[in-house]
Amino acid sequence: MKGERMEINKIAFFTKDYLTTAIEHLRVLAPLTSTGMKVKRYVFDAVFKLESIEPCDIIVIQRDFAGNYLQYEELMSFAKQHRIPVVLDLDDNLLALPLSHPDRQSLCYTESLTPLLQSMAEVDAITVTNKALQEEVKQYNDTVFVLPNYLDESIWQFKPQKTSNNNEVIKILYMGSHSHRPDLDMIANALEIILNIYPNVQFYCYGLALPKTLTQHIRAHHLPAETVEYKKFAKLFNGLDMDIAIAPLVSNTFNSYKSPLKFFEYSANAFASVFSDVEPYNSIIKHKKNGLLSKNNTLSWVENIELLINDSALREQISKQAQELIRTEYLLSKNSYKWREAFNSISRLAKDTQKNISLSLKQLKDINLQFVERSKSNEKELFNSQEQVDTLQKEYAALEKQKNTLQKEYAAIEKQKNTLQKKYVALEEQKNTLQTQIVSLEGEKSELFNRIGQLTSEINAYALSKSWRITRLFRKIKKHFQRKYHV
Incomplete structure (x- = not known):
């Protein structure tokens, strides 16, 4: 399948999921196809046959794909046999899940950790979302490319800014999955205070269930996620009518490896937003310019949300400047070339298959x-x-x-x-x-x-x-004498 390396055009992407999730779309499918590459998506399930793989230049896997260890070994043997480079894409450091993280508490990744370590050392290259994650991953593999997340404008429509007055109903939105429970719970008290102070404020929680303290509040609402397919999600989310959005994020090492994706998605919808004053947000958001940055305490969150509730002009200004920044620097169409450059570089690299893994005592x-x-x-x-x-x-x-x-x-x-x-x-x-x-x-x-x-x-x-008629008279006479003389 491979002789002398030419420019990369055909990618084989392997996943365990039948539906196309956000990380698949954002990290593989959208950026690669945007450059003109042909991406063939394979679901490596129990009935998958390696013989069905079409000729390709590079194989891509994501996150804990190696957790299905026997299938991972089959794929790696196939790649080595046909001299096809394998790329592992990571958008999180699953080796550093904090104790409070729901996925750490559920132990859902535990059995995947050692296969993940093997894959990190064994693949030809790793792609990550930011420099902090790159530095962390380099201890397992020398070839690590930073490919940040961007907004795919082919599925996200920029909505115009809302013109409103300060007396209208104000709708506040939080959007996140179950893994963000600690983040939302961190500001539950602040949200309760806001709802109790401002009778014209409604709070909506999309995806994640409401904090326990808000489940009975008449102006707190849960909006269940209708799909995990990212394109469908973008269309549904684009249809929401909100004024303010919030993105609390607990300050820890694990979260510092994340990307400012919520900033892109909130801003495309013209929501004026408040973010935790931590990485990855404080490196892209300028306070009171394209968003608000809040310290992770109740008072700061109340004050920042109040700023947007009471100032419709500020909401409009923040929303407008956020969209201008994204249009200028963070559209996928303007940055997808980075994937082609990285993959072309990967195709020319010689991989040391005998590299040893170095683990810190803390990690072990x-x-x-x-x-x-x-x-x-x-x-x-x-x-x-x-x-x-x-x-x-x-x-x-x-x-x-x-x-x-x-x-x-x-x-x-x-x-x-x-x-x-x-x-x-x-x-x-x-x-x-x-x-x-x-x-x-x-x-x-x-x-x-x-x-x-x-x-x-x-x-x-x-x-x-x-x-009978002639003798009738004689019969009557006879009966008369019989009655009279008792005859």
Whole structure:
């Protein structure tokens, strides 16, 4: 598939997801196709066959793809056999998840950590979102390219600024997934204060559920995410009618590796926004120019949100300047060439396949700790499963006893049914006999009626005869003397 390296044109992208998520669109599909490259997307599931891979110049995988270790090994063997460079794209440092992070608490990445480490050292190159993540990743692989996230204007439409007065209903929006629970909870008190002070303010939480303290508030609303497909999400999100958006972010090393994507998406919708005064936001946002930067405490968040609530002109100005900055510097169409340059460079590199992995003691401890926690979690799940089995066995025994009782009742009912059936047969026979008798009697009755008719006709004929009329006087005289002399 590969001889002397020419300019890259065909990319094979492998994913575990059937739907095209945000990171796939933003980090691979949109930027590469924007440069004119042809990207073939493969879902590497249980039925995938390596023979179906079309000729390509580079293979791309993302994040914890290596977590499906056997499939990852198959793909890497295929790539080595055909001398195809493999690129790993990372938009987060999954090795540095803080203890408070929902994905760290759920241990959903634990089993992927060592395969991830292997892939980071084994691939030909890694692409990341910023320089901070690049420096962190370089300890595992020398070839790391910074390719920031940009706004894909082919799916995001710039909405015009809203003209409003300060007396109208003000809608505040937060947008984020379940992994941002600590970020939103950090400012829950500030949001409650704002809602209690300003009766004309409504708060909407898109995707992530409301903080517990706001679930019963009459002006706090949850908008469930309708899709994880990024193009569909962009269309739906573009249709939201809001005034202010917020992007709280807990200050920690893990979050410093993120990109200012919310700034792009909020600004495209013409939302005037407040961001935490941390990386990645404070390197792109100028306070009171294209956004507001808030310290991560309740007072600062209340004050900054109040600024936008009370000043519609400031909201309009911030929204306008944010869109101007994005149009000038952060459109994908103006920056996608960086992917072609990086991939052309990768195709010409010679990879040292014998590179050793160097882990700090802290990282090793954290990985081991997660495995211990996963083991305890598995033990707990096993214990809970055993308790469920015991409960089910007791329920089964009770059901068996109930079944036996019902079977006895059924047998008794069957016996009673058979007795009744015999009685029914006897009664049917008796009924048939009686019906036969009735038919016979009906015939006799009919004959008697016929006989009576005949006799009646004879009597009528006799009574009307001449001799009967002549002797009638003598019969009357006879009856008279019989009554008189009791003869």
